[in-house]
Amino acid sequence: MTLKNAATAVRLNAHAPYSNFKVGAAIRAASGQIYVGCNVENVAYPEGTCAEAGAIAAMVAGGETRLTEVFVIADCPAPIPPCGGCRQKLAEFGAGDVTVTLATTDGGERTTTIGDLLPGKFDASHMDRS
Ligand code: THU
Numbered sequence: 001m002t003l004k005n006a007a008t009a010v011r012l013n014a015h016a017p018y019s020n021f022k023v024g025a026a027i028r029a030a031s032g033q034i035y036v037g038c039n040v041e042n043v044a045y046p047e048g049t050c051a052e053a054g055a056i057a058a059m060v061a062g063g064e065t066r067l068t069e070v071f072v073i074a075d076c077p078a079p080i081p082p083c084g085g086c087r088q089k090l091a092e093f094g095a096g097d098v099t100v101t102l103a104t105t106d107g108g109e110r111t112t113t114i115g116d117l118l119p120g121k122f123d124a125s126h127m128d129r130s
Pocket of ligand 1: 021023081
């Protein structure tokens with residue numbers, strides 16, 4: 001199973017009746033295992049969750065905390081840019097040089113890295129006042 005196939009398949013399970021915008025994400029963890037997630041919206045709109053967050057939650061629930069590759073796909077005119085919150089979530093578990101492939105359902109792809117998606121990220125050093 002490729003990350004692309006996994007993300008494409010899980011996207012179909014997205015619960016997106018409010019935006020009608022289905023997103024699928026697949027991440028490869030350090031063990032090689034693939035974890036997937038899709039967006040899950042709620043009638044109380046702020047309670048919805050992104051596909052990337054779902055995949056990360058599945059990875060952590062599976063006992064892993066490091067990711068080595070990411071693939072995100074949606075039906076959009078240009079490869080989907082992860083939202084700001086998901087960039088921070090990806091940075092929590094992946095190094096700056098981790099490859100992130102952003103894709104459209106009609107074959108468009110853009111490859112970037114976690115570091116390029118979140119320059120100047122907030123990290124633990126910013127809480128160190130000693
Ligand atoms: N969405 C994601 O799942 N990931 C992103 O990175 C961008 C946005 C979802 C959230 C919401 O369900 C829908 O796309 C429209 O914003």
